[in-house]
Amino acid sequence: MNIKFVRYEEQYKDDVIKLINKSFDNHNITDILEAFNVIGLVGLFAGHAISYLNITFCVDVIKNTKYAMINHVCVDEAYRGNNIGKDMMMEAINICKSNGCSVVKLTSNSNREVANKMYQSLGFGIRETNVYEKVI
Numbered sequence: 001m002n003i004k005f006v007r008y009e010e011q012y013k014d015d016v017i018k019l020i021n022k023s024f025d026n027h028n029i030t031d032i033l034e035a036f037n038v039i040g041l042v043g044l045f046a047g048h049a050i051s052y053l054n055i056t057f058c059v060d061v062i063k064n065t066k067y068a069m070i071n072h073v074c075v076d077e078a079y080r081g082n083n084i085g086k087d088m089m090m091e092a093i094n095i096c097k098s099n100g101c102s103v104v105k106l107t108s109n110s111n112r113e114v115a116n117k118m119y120q121s122l123g124f125g126i127r128e129t130n131v132y133e134k135v136i
Helices: 010-023 084-098 113-121
Strands: 004-007 038-045 048-060 065-075 103-106
Touching (some): 010 065, 038 084, 065 084, 084 103, 084 113
Antiparallel strands (some): 004 038
């Protein structure tokens, strides 16, 4: 299966929104798609978006380092099991390196067992931390 990974562009918006909505509950990603510090990575097959993730670039002012957060990693159900997620993550890691990041972070729901195994196979380690959230 020949998947082409490209940077997100407006022409992929409808496919990406459908993919995100199928993969995640209650996500409004429209503003994120166009944010200045975010790169969207789209996996294309036969001209359609079948996978997506976004990379947010951040700066740790205490450590004086640049890092990236990867979010919304998803592959259309019909195409899972073909290493598309793994290949897309490798491409994303290369983008992070080329943008000067020394660390890549992500979060994943513990119920996403296949995804979590993939992240660990790519060298991601589980951190012991509390993640807090406040809706405002």
